[in-house]
Amino acid sequence: MSQFDYLATHSDCSRPGVTRLVFSERDVEARAVLKDWMRQAGLTVREDVMGNTFGRWEGSDSGAGTVMTGSHSDTVVLGGPYDGALGVVGGIAAVNTLRKLGFKPAKSIEAIMFTTEEASRFSIPCLGSQGMTGFLEPEVLDTFKDENGTSFLEAANAVGFSAKTAQEYADKALLKNPGDIAAFVELHIEQGPALEAEGKDIGIVEAIMAPSLVRIKFTGKGGHGGGMPMSYRNDPSLAASELALRIEEAALATGAPETVATVGLWDQQPNIYNAVPRSVLLDIDIRDSDKARRDGVIKKTLDAAEEIAEKRKCGHTKELKFEYPVANCDEKVLTAIQNAADLVGAKSKRMISRAYHDSAFMAQIAPTAMIFVPSKNGLSHHPDEHTAPEDLARGVQVLALTLAQLAGPSSVAASDKSEL
Known part of the structure; x- marks a missing residue:
């Protein structure tokens, strides 16, 4: 000791x-x-x-x-x-x-x-x-x-x-x-x-x-929190929020307690209360004891990011940073x-x-x-x-x-x- x-x-x-x-x-x-x-x-x-x-x-x-x-x-x-x-x-x-x-x-x-x-x-x-x-x-x-x-x-x-x-x-x-x-x-x-x-x-x-790291970035035009009407916005933070919920759904849908997914890093710019964000970077940890099951959640995450970006008119990039055995x-x-x-x-x-x-x-x-x-x-x-x-x-x-x-x-x- x-x-x-x-x-x-x-x-x-x-x-x-x-x-x-x-x-x-x-x-x-x-x-x-x-x-x-x-x-x-x-x-x-x-x-x-x-x-x-x-x-x-x-x-x-x-x-x-x-x-x-x-x-x-x-x-x-x-x-x-x-x-x-x-x-x-x-x-x-x-x-x-x-x-x-x-x-x-x-x-x-x-x-x-x-x-x-x-x-x-x-x-x-x-x-x-x-x-x-x-x-x-x-x-x-x-x-x-x-x-x-x-x-x-x-x-x-x-x-x-x-x-x-x-x-x-x-x-x-x-x-x-x-x-x-x-x-x-x-x-x-x-x-x-x-x-x-x-x-x-x-x-x-x-x-x-086995963990994996998925990195997703959503981008929008941003603007003044008061001056930018809701109908003009393509808010990347809302796209990120929607994706986080979809990731939770994908992990729970496997029915296996070993499947877990965590949106652990959320880097929003600018990060101030009265500005519509211009970008949000997400780092997502997805892991499982079964590789095929984990990889299924990764695919759902990447597909959902593309679908949400299109719906919300946001730019986006997606990258699988690593997937360990x-x-x-x-x-x-x-x-x-x-x-x-x-x-x-x-x-x-x-x-x-x-x-x-x-x-x-x-x-x-x-x-x-x-x-x-x-x-x-x-x-x-x-x-x-x-x-x-x-x-x-x-x-x-x-x-x-x-x-x-x-x-x-x-x-x-x-x-x-x-x-x-």
Whole structure:
């Protein structure tokens, strides 16, 4: 707990909130702290060109592959102390405990801190894991910029992660031998209410919902709020309002609770009470655990935008900024987590993750699953984010026992609990 508290002091806001945007001064400080904790746990530390950080414990069988665990340490603005940080600090703690207990892994184990999982600075998530797994399109690093117009390349260069071009970042971050990854496990707070509401200790994540970002812009001629008669207007804010309701209809029409759609960004210009707007930019998050169902809502959104623009005589542009893959978790890793949860007497449940994680990209190249612990009142990305110390500890216990199964001697079957 003292480690979580100390990490949270590296923040651009006061407690209880935590603001630590990637490649900021506070982020660089936190990286140094985490690398030091990796070394104290006996791990060999390295970083890639994008800032993904690895702490390696060499196994006895050099040809057996590597078991990885980790998450991220960057946060949203006014976030909390455990989102992402649990998977990094807890991953180091789990490995450190196994080492102290004298465990001898056959497979190597690596604790990872991924660069910029949050979209807080560059408006696109999971850049580090996208780079590692080959999903990163180099132009993304040039296209998405922070509020000051700084690109990822410029920000990374400024703190010593040097590459001359976005293409070089993508090329050098890519894992050269992804087939060597025997398994990946991510420990995370749930960021939702299910575990607490159902009295469960551990969530065993079997799928991760896939998000997309749709950007729609409506334009009109604008005018004075008093001087422009209603019959002369082509108000883009009304077009945007109508579209928001149509998006809600499309999501509800699937009948699936996993289908969600959020008009999260609404940028209206000018944004004053007595002027008819000239433009409204919408960023829309549409996600689902079923790709075809999600893509159906995306199509309805794009079609509705065109129809509404024509009806209201507004100009419009539409763009699908990204659509990430659904992640289905690996049964071998899920079984190892279940065994671990049973060993510590935890009440567990299979579930999906509504939030997106670096695990979703790791699942595209390696056997992957996630471990969830409860979030009080379902809160995350919030200064009041909280998970009880006993729940954090239980999550680290389950992670350590999961790693022991996945990385242990080949003679120990994952289902043979007596040998753990």
